[in-house]
Amino acid sequence: MNIYSLFVVAIALSLDAFGVALSIGLDSCVKRKNKLLFAISFGFFQFLCTFIGAYSGFLFNTYITYVPQIIGGMIIAFVGAFMIKEGFDNKEEKLLLNFKMYFVLGISVSIDAAVVGFTMFNKISSNYVILGDSVFIGIVTLILSIIAFIISRYLKRIQLVCKYADYIGGIILVIFGLKMMFF
Template structure:
């Protein structure tokens, strides 16, 4: 996978975490320690699900049936549509942070990374490229979450901002899915 495509995938996957981080950051009662825990959780689970999905996708393609790029593109396109649909939902309140929520929220924003790993990353030339690619996805997610927490203190009065992250991520995944299907 080219760096440009990998960057777009990483960016699209990280926008869920960005939106959630922005929402969490808008809450004045969330401390620095909680923010670091959320950023680490988001980055780790994006990496973990991407590499797990790629490995399972490789095994599936090798031992069960080859999943053509058209099917993978359709799945990525569907994820993008689901992200857009989630953006249309009315998000009136921020996440309620209690013990254990860091893991639950980290997993919930990273499920799409598993599907991307399963459909897109499973045909990497080497395991080193796969490791670098998935670490890159995790790092981009960590940095996007950090960015969201940094700007959230300036955006606390605007409650609709976190909603746009789902739209942007959905559109990028839809375009990437169309590219996979037709090109």
């Protein structure tokens, strides 16, 4: 996968974390330290889920069977459609600032990364390339989460922004899935 495609995937996967970070950033009881811990959590779990998914896909292809591009594209398009559907859902959740929330939110915004890793990075034969791509996705997520916290200081209408983040991320994944299936 070239760097451009990897960057587009990283951005698409990071938009969930971006939307959640915007929401968290508007909560007045969240301190700078908490914001940094959330950003680190989002980046780490995005990396971890991508790596686990990619390595699982590699092992699946090596020892069980080859996963065709069409199936992978369909799964990615499905994840994108699911993200768009999440954008329509009304999310009114109150943030609880305890240690578990860093894990819960970190994993919840990163589950789609495992699916994308499984389907897109399963042909990579080098563990170093899988690790590098996963780290890249984690770093992009970390940076976008920090940017979201900075932007959240200036935003007044978070519901609108969160919905668009889900839609944009979902649309990008649907397009990428279609690209995998047909091109």
